[in-house]
Amino acid sequence: MIGGAGYHSGRIPARSERAAMTERRDPINPTDDAARALARDLVAGARFAALGVLDPETGAPVVSRVALALDEGGCPVTLISDLAAHARALAADPRAGLLVGEPGAKGDPLTHPRMSIAVLAETVDRGGPDHARLRGLWLKRHPKAKLYVDFGDFRFVRLRPTGAALNGGFGRAYRLTPEDLAARDGRIGPP
Amino acid sequence: MIGGAGYHSGRIPARSERAAMTERRDPINPTDDAARALARDLVAGARFAALGVLDPETGAPVVSRVALALDEGGCPVTLISDLAAHARALAADPRAGLLVGEPGAKGDPLTHPRMSIAVLAETVDRGGPDHARLRGLWLKRHPKAKLYVDFGDFRFVRLRPTGAALNGGFGRAYRLTPEDLAARDGRIGPP
Numbered sequence A, B: 001m002i003g004g005a006g007y008h009s010g011r012i013p014a015r016s017e018r019a020a021m022t023e024r025r026d027p028i029n030p031t032d033d034a035a036r037a038l039a040r041d042l043v044a045g046a047r048f049a050a051l052g053v054l055d056p057e058t059g060a061p062v063v064s065r066v067a068l069a070l071d072e073g074g075c076p077v078t079l080i081s082d083l084a085a086h087a088r089a090l091a092a093d094p095r096a097g098l099l100v101g102e103p104g105a106k107g108d109p110l111t112h113p114r115m116s117i118a119v120l121a122e123t124v125d126r127g128g129p130d131h132a133r134l135r136g137l138w139l140k141r142h143p144k145a146k147l148y149v150d151f152g153d154f155r156f157v158r159l160r161p162t163g164a165a166l167n168g169g170f171g172r173a174y175r176l177t178p179e180d181l182a183a184r185d186g187r188i189g190p191p
Helices: A015-024 A033-045 A085-093 A129-141 A143-147 B015-024 B033-045 B085-092 B128-139 B142-146
Strands: A048-054 A061-067 A078-083 A095-100 A114-123 A154-167 A174-178 B048-054 B061-067 B077-079 B093-098 B113-123 B152-165 B171-174
Touching: A015 A033, A015 B077, A015 B171, A033 A048, A033 A114, A033 A154, A033 A174, A048 A078, A048 A085, A048 A143, A048 B048, A061 A078, A061 B152, A078 A085, A078 A129, A085 A114, A129 A143, A129 A154, A174 B033, B033 B113, B033 B142, B033 B152, B033 B171, B048 B077, B061 B077, B061 B085, B077 B085, B077 B128, B085 B113, B093 B142, B093 B152, B128 B142, B128 B152, B142 B152
Parallel strands: A061 B093, A095 B061
Antiparallel strands: A048 A061, A048 A095, A078 A154, A095 A114, A114 A154, A154 A174, B048 B061, B048 B093, B077 B152, B093 B113, B113 B152, B152 B171
16 A cells, blocks of 8 residues: 555645646656655665554554664664564564654655655574674764663664655655665665 | 653663663653653644554555644644545554654754654544634644645544553653543543
8 A cells, every 4th residue: 555645745736736636546656766866865864764563462553763774785774672662563563664754843844755665674683793784884873872782682673675655745756666765886675 | 562662762871770671671650740741742742743554455554744733622633635545544444653752853863752642543524513623723733734625635534542652761651541641721532
């Protein structure tokens, strides 16, 4: 299902645009290079995101805020404590949703570009070389995390995209594949 | 499950706090008036939120950004198009998750207070007096919405809280009931 209307925006919809949307009913544009570039910028620029997981007791969606970085391949990574509710949720069901593209304090957050990414969570073993590499990348982006990154209950979790819905503002809705999100100098998505 | 660790924060955890958390394992504080007041402020101040819904095809969580206002009783309300993916999702399963407490452009979003609210969505009939009242409240808070509020595919949706997890920063995690969220001059939650 993933995909927004691209419609619920502050910009004035021209009469012709409105007519086109009413006729089409599915306001999704064909994915082009500009959409791919915007999508990559949103992921690369996201120091934080909203993470949606499934409550393991009820199956209902629960949204919390997480910090974000990219691994060497451009895949989003977060650092979470085993004590956190979303860690327990991801252990029970690795399917999650990310929202990237935080609006600043100014302007209209509904006209600010944002992207809903469907992801699968993969917990990284604390003992392995992968953890050490991610620790280095993480501390470059989140220097204050040095205060807790080495606590035994914190683990890195890769969030592998399986699809995304980009909303760049009115009339600018796109669906993207993991390949669309793949950066020129790396990749996002399955290996 | 709803509840965050209150732990993943930029403030330096004192050694005694860390020891207390390791012993307790469940870093949730007893709910007090200060927590209730902070929770109400977060809801009242939220012009926007991240909304988590269930993909009707796969059951996976999907997070998007929505605009928010409060009804006369203090219950969060959003305005969404039938064309939006989250509208179709809520029609299939009204259980949703809200994240309120958007950080500004400055500072550390993980130390900024935020709250995960479990909600049930109730769509408001466009033809009724309830719609007209909400339309007035909505336009006070979101004046630009006058451009699309009267389009036939837009509807108000009440998001009735069933519980919440407040994260006010390190060591400040609380679980709240709909009654805790009830404002002095109104209410949030079931009637």
